[in-house]
Amino acid sequence: MSDEQACTGPGTPPRRTLLAGAGAVGAGVLLSACGSDEGSGSGATPTSGGPGATGAGDAEGGDRDSAGPLARTTDVPVGGGVILADKGVVITQPQAGQFKGFDPICTHQGCPVSKIDAGSIICTCHGSRFSTSDGSVQQGPATKPLPAKQLKVTGEQITLA
Template sequence: MSDEQELTGPATQTRRALLTGAGAVGAAVILAACGSDDSGGGAAPTSGGPAVPSTGDAGGGDREGAQSLARTADIPVGGGAVYPAQGVVITQPTAGQFKAFDSICTHQGCPVTNVDGGTINCTCHFSKFSIEDGSVKGGPATKPLPAKNIKVTGDQISLA
């Protein structure tokens, strides 16, 4: 059998099919990973503060049936944290005052990515929103971020 025959025989065709299939599976895994904006369910820390898991209560147990998103200490004064899995941004404009807004930019529906410099920021097209009331502070967005209801119980923050 010549070298040329070995390269075009049934074994080579089987190897090609196997490699082609493996490549398709690898591409599907990569695409699935790239298609998700979920950062593991926790907060995307922005202006400080640790990430908090999306399941259970940050304090160790659910209180009054509400699922805690964060502890008050996790939200820096003058800043905030984005919780993409829950679709909310929690801010603390002044000490002890907590606000919450939808985490989807009103410009073209991109998720906001961080809270920095006193604004909630969308890095898709650089819209900026106030941490106090969600109003537009810059960029192409023309509508404010909708407010969300939250409840602060002790040191726990949950959606109301």
């Protein structure tokens, strides 16, 4: 099996063909789907304990709206979080009423984080895990924490501070 077919499987177009038609924004989502069979690869981001607001924008934030609400407090499960790729932020709620924000790009090799589970923000590209409480590295290969993003909670609305 060729390297191109290793991710896509027999009977599907090679990754190069898919990427050529995907455009710059979609390319990261398609590549992250090949990184592991842990994540869903659909752009939808699993969370612990409840529904999540998800998105699939570009990693550089081309379509971010920092002035508007990112999510509602009810969108972020206690002990879990949501990955808002289109807004350029991961929001976690490590304890009831405590909301934390982090950059969604892994500090190891720049892959987008793609999963939140059991108190960890996970990059399925190479297996790095970061704390939902403070972004610190729980498991490498990453050696630097996820940068914090300041959040503001007003009523049920969460925005960037």
